[in-house]
Amino acid sequence: MSGSRAPEPALSVQGDATTSTGDEDEDAAHGTQHSHRMLSFSDALLSIIATVMILPVTHTEISPEQFDRSIQKLLATRIAVYLMTFLIVTVAWAAHTRLFQVVGKIDDTLALLNLACMMTITFLPYTFSLMMAFPEVPLGIFLFCVCVIAIGAVQALIVVYAFRLPHLLNPQIGCSAHRGLYRRHILHIVLRGPALCFLAAGFSLFFYPVSYLLMATVIFLPYASKAASWCRGRLVGPREPPAPSMEFFTYDLQEPLSKERVEAFSDGVYAIVATLLILDICEDNVPDAKVVEERFQGSLVAALSVYGPQFLAYFGSFATVGLLWFAHHSLFLHVRKATQSMGLLNTLSLAFVGGLPLAYQQTSAFAQQPRDELESVRVSCAIIFFASIFQFAMWTAALLREAETLQPSAWFGGQEHAFMCAKLALYPCASLLAFTLTCVLSRFSTAIFHSMQIAVPFAFLLLRLLVRLALALLRALRGLAAPARDTMDPRAPPLPAPC
């Protein structure tokens, strides 16, 4: 096997040899480091913390007999905690991304400060849990404000520290003559939220509703301001470019989202969602030895066959998560640069992806009770539909500014473009179809639903073939006569035009 090993491996493995440049070695000697790995770690941490709060939701024990108000309230509370955590963590992640676009390299102090920042962010879900469990006690909101202020303080420290050692900064800022202005600008952005939270913490001590209002402002401000400016841009037309003397202010911290980090964050969410599924299986679906002995006369196979629907649900859900990741992956292969609106759509899509364990739980828990089967399949379809339609919206948003955001090969009209459209349209169409079927067929079974989930990968494999066929047919029809265009292949995916 290893009888023919050379003292040195014959092939330089991808990336290994190229990363160990003299430049890097020089960095190491000066105690500065490329920030790449620290950012990947932060992305992984933040994406997991954003998603993992779905676990308490799925762990809520619901027996259909006693689905009373207290359980409904508990469930609603937990879903709210999940959504709020997801939102605030993505806001924090976006701020983190922007901050480390300014700070290009790190040293040990910055790495430790970043860890402190992460620790404070991971504590945020707990403050939400308190807030939702005791909405009338101001302690939860007070703790939340303290956390946000702490995060702001650490980030301000990072900015101040990095601007004192300009070789740590992004080269274009480090060399700029207007460094002081940049610093003030960035500090202003970093401290805006914490300042509001300081106010909110004060109000929480005597009149807490104002605190909730201020908190909502902190969370939604970036999105609201973006939406407002977008609407204004649509209505009034784009603003004039600023005078050249303003060059130093054009580094707009609102705009750029590093494509690489969007990918890393999304990967984390998909990975944790795929993993939470099997965790549930391992915790709940191993039968007890006594039960097997008494109820099934010692036959483990018989005992496991009871769980059959759960396993089907598991494979179906994993296939769905995996293929949604696959669609996301295909989409970002064509993306050059992620704009902020694409980032927002991505967040929305991921929030629904994070809800998939809930869909799994629903369809597997109700697999034995046909009464609520329709209901649960509908919830699953809705979650999958929203997760995939926001991906499609991301593609549409990218197309609006295709010269800037997309690779030329994916521009409007080409074959890759049609193929991408078809890929992204597959899940919205399939989930809509399943949803309509539940309305038409009253005895739609979850088993059929999961089989559909498992069948979708083959649709993806066939897709490229189908798109080619459809395009060839289209071209042939166009060649014959222009009015013949309406009679094209019904299996064809949406054509470039409707995008």
Place this chain on the structure above:
Amino acid sequence: MSGSRAPEPALSVQGDATTSTGDEDEDAAHGTQHSHRMLSFSDALLSIIATVMILPVTHTEISPEQFDRSIQKLLATRIAVYLMTFLIVTVAWAAHTRLFQVVGKIDDTLALLNLACMMTITFLPYTFSLMMAFPEVPLGIFLFCVCVIAIGAVQALIVVYAFRLPHLLNPQIGCSAHRGLYRRHILHIVLRGPALCFLAAGFSLFFYPVSYLLMATVIFLPYASKAASWCRGRLVGPREPPAPSMEFFTYDLQEPLSKERVEAFSDGVYAIVATLLILDICEDNVPDAKVVEERFQGSLVAALSVYGPQFLAYFGSFATVGLLWFAHHSLFLHVRKATQSMGLLNTLSLAFVGGLPLAYQQTSAFAQQPRDELESVRVSCAIIFFASIFQFAMWTAALLREAETLQPSAWFGGQEHAFMCAKLALYPCASLLAFTLTCVLSRFSTAIFHSMQIAVPFAFLLLRLLVRLALALLRALRGLAAPARDTMDPRAPPLPAPC
């Protein structure tokens, strides 16, 4: 704020502009893709699945009053499942790494095949759960074998597919005249485990103990063969390099581990461990509204103060996980190339890092019962000690072949070298110190232990200063007289020599 936005962002953000090369666009047009992101996703998925099985262990409810045999057995079972899962997943990850060092680029079919492979791997923990719960029923081992065979089949399919489209292969293999030999060699390695499992599946039907034996062979074979060849190398000396005519066989699939993927896998483990901690806090430590009303007269602060030790434990544990990541990160900054022995040591270190939630659970659960306090602090110290000592061992292993594995600045004798040694020695020393203190002081409190955990970051910050001081002192002393060397600063970290 955004009043001065230029039509185009003024700065090109790191990596964004550079990744959108014409080459990539050409790939996109041909339907092939760089495999980078798919590999990151696989790494994230595998690292999470390896680690997440610690959750059932920490969720085992142990009340110190009735710590009877059945609970002991349950706990032992779950720890065994965790360890076996960790081991098999790291083996599968290493095989995956090697496979995609051969397959350099991917297309849609390969991405989907990879997802199928991942789905099968995520199912492995369930087969372990069955095996441990019903060791005498051969169904668990049979399912395990079926999974391994399925994984092998998918991987073989990937190999065959990639070799049919040579532009997907690593360029050096794709252009080689001996491609057929490579293919046979790789298929042989990929199918070795599944072949053994096929045998094991057969035996499981009539004489299952043989199956367990064969399974152990599959899991430990790579490690055992490596250890054997290492021992042989130590005893007999390195083997002769093969004749030049053997060039085509020197691509040894045993040896190279992509540094980038080792980092990504480790990041995933650290991130999920850090996150599991807060999940426990959010699920268990939000008091019930009724309890607050009745026991604490509606005072939430009083109710939360009961959980004080848990919060301290949380911050202490997070600091420990974060700093172990930090040490790992610092270490890999100096690493150029990870050898297989470093990979093994990394795996061992990560397995103990994955056990940290258990340490947290121990110290926080027993915070109220001083009886078992000593015990639990000792368990925590032991876990931290092993996690950190394996990191140190990794550094030692790298030093043995420093010309090949390390950046020149970290080579034996320099200041960076001393600093790195000190960084890696900090946790083993601190945990040993804490362990010894538990033996000396009979009333060692967990609060002090957690405070120690929180104090360590400051030690890291001071470390560089101390090392510089120590080295300066050493140089001054050397300059004065050679025999004065023994009287150096007692605070000094281990000197280069003992490494």
